[in-house]
Amino acid sequence: MGFLEISGLTKSFGQTEVLKGIDLDVEEGDFLVLVGPSGCGKSTLLNVIAGLENPTAGEIRIAGERVNELRPSERDIAMVFQSYALYPSMSVAQNLGFGLEMRGVPKAERETAIQEVAEMLQISQLLKRRPGQLSGGQRQRVAMGRALVRKPQVFLFDEPLSNLDAKLRVDMRMEIKRLHASLGTTIVYVTHDQIEAMTLASRIALLKDGILQQFGSPEDIYDNPANLFVADFMGSPAMNLVPAEVVEKEGEIGVALKQRANGALFLPAETRAAGPLKDWLGRTVTFGIRPEAVTDPDAADHKAGRLVEAECRADLVEPTGADTYIVTHLGGKEFTARLRANSRVKEDGAVTLAFNMGRSVFFDPKEGTRIA
Amino acid sequence: MSAGGEGVRLGAGSPFWRAVLYAVLLVFAVYYLLPLVIMLLNSVKPLSEIRGGNLLALPKVWTFEPWHSAWSTAQVGVQATGLKPYFINSFLMVFPAVAISAALGAINGYILTKWRFKGDSIVFGMMLFSCFIPFQIVLIPMAKVLGTIGLAGTVSGLVMVHVVYGIGFTTLFFRNYYAAFPTELIRSAQVDGAGFFRIFWRILLPSSGPIIVVSIIWQFTNIWNDFLFGASFADFDSQPMTVALNNLVQSSTGVKEYNVHFAGAVLAALPTLVVYIVSGRYFVRGLMAGAVKG
Structure with missing residues (x-):
């Protein structure tokens, strides 16, 4: 009590x-x-x-x-x-x-x-x-x-x-x-x-x-x-929340995020999330990940359960002094990543991002409820 | 911007226009002051000078006899008492009536804004309506009520009539003033443990100076100047000043002592004048307060 x-x-x-x-x-x-x-x-x-x-x-x-x-x-x-x-x-x-x-x-x-x-x-x-x-x-x-x-x-x-x-x-x-x-x-x-x-x-x-x-x-x-x-209310800058299709690739459950060029980006889910996501195979969910969980590979948390690296394009670079935020395009929406201040990224240049999938969340896009 | 600004400054600021402005203001000031000046001048003249036909001339012989007469010896109605007893009647009527109506208005305004209840706006609407009821309509019912409760022909009866009639106005004043008073202060005082009357007394009233002055001036002027209720509900020994003044002027015996009438009229107007002079600046401030804060 x-x-x-x-x-x-x-x-x-x-x-x-x-x-x-x-x-x-x-x-x-x-x-x-x-x-x-x-x-x-x-x-x-x-x-x-x-x-x-x-x-x-x-x-x-x-x-x-x-x-x-x-x-x-x-x-x-x-x-x-x-x-x-x-x-x-x-x-x-x-x-x-x-x-x-x-x-x-x-x-x-x-x-x-x-x-x-x-x-x-x-x-x-x-x-x-x-x-x-x-x-x-x-x-x-x-x-x-x-x-x-x-x-x-x-x-x-x-x-x-x-x-x-x-x-x-x-x-x-x-x-x-x-x-x-x-x-x-x-x-x-x-x-x-x-x-x-x-x-x-x-x-x-x-x-x-x-x-x-x-x-x-x-x-x-x-x-x-x-x-x-x-997820959307807490945190600044806000959590990335983008539509993604649940797919199975090489025996792994994950989400596919639409990219502007070269097809979709596949991000395999963590074991914790794979179970619940299985029911959503072939359907679209809302994939959420905080900007600080998407960073340059050197700064990434290597103790994280699942770290996925991927090449993206930096549409916008916003140095704040303490960090550098870059905005890219994933899942048909703007997608923010937080990099170290000294990471040399050029606008419209390529950047390798490390996705800490241990900190990803998945929602039912219609009801807004948490899936995993 | 510069051209327009300079144009305006040259126009209003030039000596010529300034002179015109002051001349116009002076004309109006004289226009408004003339009646008072004539009354004052003739109240200090011997009657013979007035009857000589020169109302506007300065007195040749200055005398305060008319003032003395109007105050204590003139024939008012059938008795030669002067206006003094009626002056006292008016004070006995106006002080409690102003105090009670202002106090009730303040409490009403407090309740109607800070202790809202179902139907409060209807109650307020009805009180507001009472401001628009012509005096004549209530004469007979009011006489009946006064008779029933045994207050007919007394000063207390007049006090009651004026309180009843004044509550509508004072409630309106205080309600609008308190509507702009932050409700969080009331809530804070409630959390601090103050009750209904303590919040009113300690939090609201100390901040109500301007609106209290407005209510007092308004009520004082109206009640002091009232003739109809005084003439209708008072006996000879409870008549207020206004009715006595009328009786003084209307006395049919002997010659018409105009100088005494003038002196009496100034006497009757004196208290309201004093109230305005003493608290006039608060009056304007109080009327503005709600508008600016709103």
Whole structure:
């Protein structure tokens, strides 16, 4: 039994069903990230956990106790809002202390708690200011401080970094991660940014259209996507997902990817995948492989179960400094490979790519479900 | 771009056009101020000078006797009390009526925007409708209600009438103001453990200055200047200023003391003037606030 348990949760606004039966189970100290495209219901789910919205059906338990009937203030949670929601007429110190004051914590105790949190977040010099006099990053800190000062059982974050500029966002992301490491409090964090999800989470729940697509560790979600949507959503640059025919060649099951010239490229599947793929012989599947699993032969992971080298043509070369991405044409679509920065590839030139088939995935092109 | 910009600057900025602009503004200012000036001038003249027929001339003899008379000795209706007791009646009516209607409007606006319920827009629509009901229509039913609850002919009765009539407007003001107030603040306060009234008192009200001023000015002016309800629902001893002023001017005994009438009229207008001068700048700011933030 988990620390935060959500079972059979549905939520409708009038006729529209926003959450369609969500089941989640998080251990104490986990960092759960709810991620998905806008309108997938992730913020609604967070509001239901907070008690700001009532679920239509289903149950929420925190530390074993059913909280459906409890008001937000009785659930022992603290929330950081997207707009920070700092009280405009109060000073930073008053903002930090408001929750404690509402709970009847004596003034002296409140002061100590405020000082403590202000020091932890390095906002001590701002305590007398009003929210209107703070910069975006400072407001963000105060908003987090207001949650921290209460020492709740669960922190809820609703896209807290979306109003910050790119550099500050990366800094605050690290700071949140550090805070979580030092406090060890359970966190539920909503974002639409898959990189934030990957970097922060210990567990990721990926939602789409109110349905939980996959729930697991970041590695699991990244390497073993449950369906086409998850595979496409996670990762940047996105996973190569191209149509390929399942064929048998010299006794080996594999996929044939259409090339622009000289016929199809045959990629034999790993033993793990060969079994399930047998049922698809002669039919088309969606073949998926991440750009970093397609690289120059020297950089390839030679411990990989199955490494296949093939000659391709580099249509486009994109050096990013750290890596060089090349775009080629496979399966009738653009196909990205990640090479070492110093690999000398010329545009429109030939390049030898090593496909790490151990990291390939196969989907049913119609249903989007995983085959192997 | 440069040609157009310079053309505009030359046009509006040249001394000639500036002079025309100020001249026009001056004409309008005089036009608006003239009635007030005439009232003030004639309120400090002896009656004989007015009856001499020169309404626009400066007084030859300055006297404040008309003011004194209007305030405390003039014949109002049948009694020679001056306007003083009615002035007090008006204050006794206007303060509670403004306070109660503004407070109820604020609570209504808070509920209609932050504690939405099924049919809330219908409720708001009906309250809005009350702003458009002509006063005359409710006279008889209101008289009946006042009689039934025993408030007929009292200042309290007038307070009630004005509160009932004012709620529509104050609700409209506060609802529109609070509609632009971020709901996440309310949610945050809820998570922090604040209840319905504490959120209102600690989070919303401290940010409501401009709209409170708007409501107060609007309500104060309307209630202070109201004549119809005062004339319909008040007794002699609970009449507001406006009705007494009418009685003062309409007194049929003796000569018409125009200077006293003028002084009385200025007295009657004084409180609303003071309210505007003190809080006028907030009024504009408050009316703009919703529009800009929206």
